[in-house]
Amino acid sequence: MKPTLTVCPYCGTGCMFHLLQDDSGRLTGVEPSGGHRISRGQLCVKGWNAHAFVQHPDRLTSPLIRRDGQLQPASWGEALDLVHSRLTQLADQHGSDSLMFLSSAKVSNEENYLLMKLARAGFRTNNIDHCARLCHSSSVTGLVETLGSGAMTNSLDCIDKTELILVIGSNTTEQHPLIGSRILQAVQRGARLIVADSRRIRLSRHADLHLRHRNGTDVALLNGIMRQIVEEGLEDTSFIADRTESFAALQASLESYTPQRTAEITGLEPEQIIDAARLFGGAKSAMLFYAMGITQHSHGVDNVRAVSNLALLTGNLGRPGTGINPLRGQNNVQGACDMGALPDVFTGYQKVADPDARQKFSTAWGVPLSSTPGLMSTHAIDAAVAGRLKGFFILGENPILSDANQAHVRQALEKLDFLVCVDIFRTETCELADVVLPASCYAEKDGTFTSTERRVQRGRKAIPPPGEAREDWRIIAELLQRCGMPADYADPSEIMAEIAGVTPSYGGIGYDRLGRDGLCWPCPDRAHPGTPILHRKQCTRGKGRFSPVKYQPSKEEPDAAYPLLLSTGRTYFHWHTGTMTRRSHLLDREERKAFAELNPLDAQKLGVREMQTIRISSRRGSIEVMAELTDRVPPGQVFVPFHFAEGAANVLTNNALDPESGIPEFKVCAVRVEAL
Numbered sequence: 262m263k264p265t266l267t268v269c270p271y272c273g274t275g276c277m278f279h280l281l282q283d284d285s286g287r288l289t290g291v292e293p294s295g296g297h298r299i300s301r302g303q304l305c306v307k308g309w310n311a312h313a314f315v316q317h318p319d320r321l322t323s324p325l326i327r328r329d330g331q332l333q334p335a336s337w338g339e340a341l342d343l344v345h346s347r348l349t350q351l352a353d354q355h356g357s358d359s360l361m362f363l364s365s366a367k368v369s370n371e372e373n374y375l376l377m378k379l380a381r382a383g384f385r386t387n388n389i390d391h392c393a394r395l396c397h398s399s400s401v402t403g404l405v406e407t408l409g410s411g412a413m414t415n416s417l418d419c420i421d422k423t424e425l426i427l428v429i430g431s432n433t434t435e436q437h438p439l440i441g442s443r444i445l446q447a448v449q450r451g452a453r454l455i456v457a458d459s460r461r462i463r464l465s466r467h468a469d470l471h472l473r474h475r476n477g478t479d480v481a482l483l484n485g486i487m488r489q490i491v492e493e494g495l496e497d498t499s500f501i502a503d504r505t506e507s508f509a510a511l512q513a514s515l516e517s518y519t520p521q522r523t524a525e526i527t528g529l530e531p532e533q534i535i536d537a538a539r540l541f542g543g544a545k546s547a548m549l550f551y552a553m554g555i556t557q558h559s560h561g562v563d564n565v566r567a568v569s570n571l572a573l574l575t576g577n578l579g580r581p582g583t584g585i586n587p588l589r590g591q592n593n594v595q596g597a598c599d600m601g602a603l604p605d606v607f608t609g610y611q612k613v614a615d616p617d618a619r620q621k622f623s624t625a626w627g628v629p630l631s632s633t634p635g636l637m638s639t640h641a642i643d644a645a646v647a648g649r650l651k652g653f654f655i656l657g658e659n660p661i662l663s664d665a666n667q668a669h670v671r672q673a674l675e676k677l678d679f680l681v682c683v684d685i686f687r688t689e690t691c692e693l694a695d696v697v698l699p700a701s702c703y704a705e706k707d708g709t710f711t712s713t714e715r716r717v718q719r720g721r722k723a724i725p726p727p728g729e730a731r732e733d734w735r736i737i738a739e740l741l742q743r744c745g746m747p748a749d750y751a752d753p754s755e756i757m758a759e760i761a762g763v764t765p766s767y768g769g770i771g772y773d774r775l776g777r778d779g780l781c782w783p784c785p786d787r788a789h790p791g792t793p794i795l796h797r798k799q800c801t802r803g804k805g806r807f808s809p810v811k812y813q814p815s816k817e818e819p820d821a822a823y824p825l826l827l828s829t830g831r832t833y834f835h836w837h838t839g840t841m842t843r844r845s846h847l848l849d850r851e852e853r854k855a856f857a858e859l860n861p862l863d864a865q866k867l868g869v870r871e872m873q874t875i876r877i878s879s880r881r882g883s884i885e886v887m888a889e890l891t892d893r894v895p896p897g898q899v900f901v902p903f904h905f906a907e908g909a910a911n912v913l914t915n916n917a918l919d920p921e922s923g924i925p926e927f928k929v930c931a932v933r934v935e936a937l
């Protein structure tokens with residue numbers, strides 16, 4: 262077997278493994294990297310099966326152009342010329358901002374950088390975004406405000422050193438399994454664990470305290486814990502005095518969150534809030550982990566501010582075994598953000614509105630650049646429905662299944678004059694495209710990926726893409742050249758050299774320096790060893806800022822017509838819209854059907870039996886799925902994973918957005934259930 266060391270294509274944990282190839286060149290399996298500091302010789306079930314979809318017969322192998330209503334094979338020259346000429350035509354006719362580019366947290370840093378360059382320099386629009394809008398845009402907005410940097414503050418190695426771990430809104434053992442198992446190992450060596458999650462997740466079985474607060478009440482819960490910490494004098498007074506600002510405002514804002522009032526809002530007992538405050542406030546070092554249970558709300562940024570306030574209040578920042586740790590979902594969602602696949606920033610979060618940053622990129626690329634921040638992807642959907650957006654370029658994303666309120670997204674994409682999809686499979690979104698370009702998956706190209714702990718690592722090419730499919734960076738480079746921009750890169754290392762030249766936090770990153778363990782940014786120069794822990798002496802913005810927040814209910818809560826609360830998420834065996842995992846035979850065998858978790862008490866009232874088909878309806882649509890009766894969900898709540906096209910959770914979800922981050926409220930909406 263020939264082994265090729267590369268990065269796992271699924272979650273943001275950043276495991277590395279060897280793809281194994283037999284004499285005929287076929288991928289036959291994977292083997293974990295024993296010496297890698299994250300994998301440590303282990304993988305989760307998705308990692309072990311990461312080779313399985315690569316050579317699936319459904320792979321796209323030639324460009325497709327829609328003719329007579331059908332997607333039909335075409336040559337690369339014809340397809341790329343058409344993409345360039347139609348986008349140029351629409352920009353000339355309706356202005357550059359009538360175009361939208363959606364990048365991908367699945368492609369490499371180099372590919373995200375090139376697509377960002379194509380949008381900004383090739384087509385002169387800042388309308389570029391990616392799926393972080395749907396997962397951690399709230400973290401970026403909230404943590405930049407309070408700390409000056411939106412990334413995970415500490416490294417995963419810190420789990421081995423901490424005294425206490427608070428996991429809120431993260432089903433870690435299923436979504437980031439190797440981080441979940443590392444947390445369990447910490448518990449085994451004596452670390453305390455608090456889990457705040459309405460579902461009875463695997464981690465909660467090992468927790469010292471499980472807080473099953475109502476979905477959408479995180480601000481009240483965190484404010485209640487903080488009030489109690491202050492009440493009992495457990496705050497870190499010297500950290501607050503030396504390293505923070507606006508403490509008085511925070512203290513005043515906590516006044517009304519007594520244990521009794523917090524209990525009324527959250528559905529918990531007052532004693533649980535007091536216990537949580539004593540446990541958290543009493544620990545010498547505590548790590549906070551959160552994921553989309555915190556961010557995917559119409560008040561997601563407020564949730565993040567509250568998490569940040571708790572860490573600052575207790576001095577849990579800038580030291581080993583502490584920190585605010587948003588767990589990034591996709592394997593390169595951190596990198597896609599770092600590469601400026603966002604509407605308001607270039608690489609390294611340099612603002613497009615900042616004249617100096619704009620001048621720097623303008624000089625590097627040799628073209629004038631727009632100073633107006635572009636559209637967020639969720640606002641772009643609204644703009645398309647309103648007819649203001651005409652052309653959409655989608656790289657490796659499937660918004661028909663991944664975005665909230667499917668009917669609204671479909672209406673938007675159908676209304677466009679021109680839709681381009683670049684993908685490895687013919688997804689539900691590709692079915693609406695005018696041109697589909699066949700791309701490469703992680704096993705078929707070189708490139709770097711940045712994990713949740715800001716670790717930049719090298720993915721390596723094991724096999725060529727199938728048929729006429731091409732590496733994504735080559736596809737984008739061809740379009741850049743058609744826009745008159747030089748883009749004759751010999752390989753992705755040359756693109757990384759260009760990135761390092763314009764991005765201070767990646768200034769010292771180069772392929773020759775990325776050995777087995779990669780490097781954590783900020784890494785400003787070639788001699789710098791990388792930065793596993795941020796905010797050591799001071800926060801990126803200087804002082805850590807307390808940002809008081811007030812509890813606000815979710816936008817759509819259960820009522821008489823729709824009496825149950827719907828929450829959505831992922832499962833252990835599948836990944837996002839199922840494009841890859843549902844084409845991996847062992848993963849598909851484990852979980853083949855769309856299903857919903859329903860509490861047995863609700864099932865009894867509704868007359869629903871185990872495995873019976875049920876219809877779930879919200880104000881936006883209905884789906885039919887199989888009922889799984891379980892006390893993992895509390896009474897009054899339904900959980901539906903969003904992997905299954907035939908029972909798509911996002912038919913039901915509410916596209917109410919957080920006003921600051923533009924993230925939809927995936928975690929709370931009102932539904933009703935009928936037995937069929």
Ligand code: SF4
Nearest residue numbers: 269271272276305308
């Ligand atoms: Fe891949 Fe994440 Fe599993 Fe590691 S934990 S093997 S990165 S899916």
